[in-house]
Amino acid sequence: MQYFFETYGCQMNKAESAALENCLQERGWAAAAQPEAADLVVINTCSVRLTAENRAWGRISHFAALKKQRAFIMVVTGCMAERLKEAMRQKQPAIDYVLGNFQKQAFGLIIDAAAQGRVLAAVEESPRFVFASRHEESGSFKAFVPIMHGCNNFCSYCIVPYVRGREISRHPLAILAELDRMAEHQVREVTLLGQNVNSYCWQDGFSQITGDQLSGQAPDQAGGQRTAAQADLRQRLANGPLDFPGLLDWLAQSLAGRGIGRIRFVSSHPKDLSDATIAVLAAHPVFARHIHLCVQHGSDRVLAAMNRQYSVQSYRDLVARVRAQLPDVSLSTDILVGFPGETEADLEATLDLLRDLRFAYAYMYFFNPREGTPAAAMPGQLSTAVKKERLARVIELQRDISRQVMRASLGRIFPVLVESTSRKSDSEVLGRTEQDMMAVFPGEARLVGSFVNVRLDSLRGNTFKATLVS
Numbered sequence: 366m367q368y369f370f371e372t373y374g375c376q377m378n379k380a381e382s383a384a385l386e387n388c389l390q391e392r393g394w395a396a397a398a399q400p401e402a403a404d405l406v407v408i409n410t411c412s413v414r415l416t417a418e419n420r421a422w423g424r425i426s427h428f429a430a431l432k433k434q435r436a437f438i439m440v441v442t443g444c445m446a447e448r449l450k451e452a453m454r455q456k457q458p459a460i461d462y463v464l465g466n467f468q469k470q471a472f473g474l475i476i477d478a479a480a481q482g483r484v485l486a487a488v489e490e491s492p493r494f495v496f497a498s499r500h501e502e503s504g505s506f507k508a509f510v511p512i513m514h515g516c517n518n519f520c521s522y523c524i525v526p527y528v529r530g531r532e533i534s535r536h537p538l539a540i541l542a543e544l545d546r547m548a549e550h551q552v553r554e555v556t557l558l559g560q561n562v563n564s565y566c567w568q569d570g571f572s573q574i575t576g577d578q579l580s581g582q583a584p585d586q587a588g589g590q591r592t593a594a595q596a597d598l599r600q601r602l603a604n605g606p607l608d609f610p611g612l613l614d615w616l617a618q619s620l621a622g623r624g625i626g627r628i629r630f631v632s633s634h635p636k637d638l639s640d641a642t643i644a645v646l647a648a649h650p651v652f653a654r655h656i657h658l659c660v661q662h663g664s665d666r667v668l669a670a671m672n673r674q675y676s677v678q679s680y681r682d683l684v685a686r687v688r689a690q691l692p693d694v695s696l697s698t699d700i701l702v703g704f705p706g707e708t709e710a711d712l713e714a715t716l717d718l719l720r721d722l723r724f725a726y727a728y729m730y731f732f733n734p735r736e737g738t739p740a741a742a743m744p745g746q747l748s749t750a751v752k753k754e755r756l757a758r759v760i761e762l763q764r765d766i767s768r769q770v771m772r773a774s775l776g777r778i779f780p781v782l783v784e785s786t787s788r789k790s791d792s793e794v795l796g797r798t799e800q801d802m803m804a805v806f807p808g809e810a811r812l813v814g815s816f817v818n819v820r821l822d823s824l825r826g827n828t829f830k831a832t833l834v835s
């Protein structure tokens with residue numbers, strides 16, 4: 366039996382698709398090279414932007430047309446499935462399953478039925494989000510590991526809390542078990558994922574976890590090192606809940622010497638990035654010196670309307686503390702312009718913030734109202750022309766700053782994780798610094814998946830030309 370996946374949106378969606386693919390592969394399914402050959406098509410959707418939903422609708426219609434020529438099972442999952450639920454099936458009856466975010470644990474039953482040529486009449490919804498046990502893509506040396514799910518923040522423009530629900534943290538032993546397994550499978554870099562990782566909090570005390578959460582491996586089968594990690598966790602939990610810095614510190618100590626050379630995390634909400642977290646990052650070099658810290662805007666008035674729950678000054682102070690503790694850190698951010706009621710002065714404040722804080726890069730967008738969020742109904746909506754013109758000014762400035770920030774690294778030596786061979790030349794490879802800068806340099810394909818040191822010699826576009834030094 367063969368399957369085909371299409372995934373839209375964030376890293377969390379990609380990790381969740383990898384978990385569903387693992388479920389298929391464990392049952393003997395294989396990836397189809399072409400969707401036309403698949404017995405099962407899964408479309409994992411995103412609701413953050415209307416354009417992502419429209420793209421997914423286009424693909425659903427395409428697969429519905431294919432179904433008229435040959436039979437296969439079509440599953441639509443992810444945030445759009447959660448948002449629209451049965452309305453999706455009414456709009457497109459060719460969909461066999463609309464699987465919301467709290468129904469993914471039923472995927473095993475769905476594919477068992479599909480293997481027998483059956484379609485289940487109904488799929489149960491779990492009262493709590495259920496984390497999959499394995500999110501690794503087979504053969505990959507980089508992986509994404511969800512540590513929490515959902516969001517309590519309700520930024521006024523964002524649909525995530527409505528489709529992902531309230532924050533729930535994953536059992537620390539389940540996180541460690543997954544990282545252990547990845548280390549055994551030669552994964553060298555992991556990214557801890559959550560809508561707001563800084564608010565990770567395990568409050569349920571110490572408890573063993575089930576074999577299922579551990580991918581079939583009981584904690585005491587994992588050897589003496591794991592016993593020590595459990596004893597350490599039990600001790601920490603005796604003193605109260607395990608928060609994000611506590612989790613990072615425990616993971617760094619428990620994973621030492623296991624082969625995972627770099628740990629990243631996204632997304633970070635500025636109001637929750639604590640001094641304790643900064644101190645833990647500074648204490649453990651395994652954490653990459655890069656933080657994506659979404660500021661969104663440079664005007665207090667707009668930040669308040671966005672319900673971001675921090676001020677521009679508190680964000681500036683946070684950046685200063687991060688840079689003081691982590692001198693090699695690079696910071697990136699998100700900027701959202703054209704929010705309802707934004708004035709020229711608000712935009713100027715945002716440009717000033719970019720000039721002052723000099724982010725390495727930024728993801729920049731203009732406001733697009735999302736149906737069902739408070740901001741969509743706010744007065745003072747701006748025209749698309751104004752939003753585009755303001756965004757262009759922000760992009761132009763940040764592009765300039767990014768180049769200046771990158772140029773400041775020329776001549777320096779950085780460790781990189783080699784990610785692939787170059788598309789342009791077989792004799793060159795592409796590596797990523799912990800600061801999230803890309804460098805291309807002469808090297809053999811066997812280096813892919815290993816850490817090497819390179820000197821950054823020159824800059825072409827957003828990629829450095831470099832030389833291997835060890």
Ligand code: SF4
Binds near residue numbers: 561
């Ligand atoms: S922090 Fe705000 S922008 Fe991020 S997921 Fe939560 S509500 Fe959305």
